[in-house]
Amino acid sequence: MANGENKRPRIVPPPVRSPTISLKIERFLRPFTIKALKELLSETGTIRYFWIDQIKTHCYVTYSSVEEATATRNALYNLKWPIIGGRLLIAEFVDPEEVKLVCEGQSANLINAPNPMPHKNSTQGSPSLSLQSSSAQSLPPPPQSAAKTKQTLASDREPEPAIYTLDDLFKKTRAKPHIYYLPLTEEQVTSKLSAKGRDQQNQKVSHL
Known part of the structure; x- marks a missing residue:
């Protein structure tokens, strides 16, 4: 039965909107690792932006070119992933600005690479640098004024009454x-x- 399913041709419907450099990919089903997903996405292009929700149901990805995003959509649409226990994926083009807004608004799950993840088949760059950790980025330290305010409040507190036995x-x-x-x-x-x-x-x- 499984072999028969694998031999069925995948149907990739026409895109809902005009092609862009960004995609929204849905219908992920755990368990899988973000590293494995990024390896899959890097097979068809160089990742510029990548974001996935906390429960790993959908992700946004931005590539270097429209051609790379189109190749990714063609490769993933109606693809069963993960192979064991996965569902048929859906991939549609989205506005790159939408991806940017999502990434900026959800920095805890953002993997925004200053050094973009190169194409998996590319000979440039070190493989060890091509896969970035999916852990959350550390938040910036609080403003100095806020830290001073906390210190002032702490100093203004009345001393706790002594406890007698x-x-x-x-x-x-x-x-x-x-x-x-x-x-x-x-x-x-x-x-x-x-x-x-x-x-x-x-x-x-x-x-x-």
């Missing part, structure tokens, strides 16, 4: 279990002694 607030007995208590002030001691003296005097009077 029972050992800080009370005295305790040496024997365990510890009994916590507060020592009497001098006024409290004087008042208690006076009261005790009055009680003793009253007791003597009551015995007479």
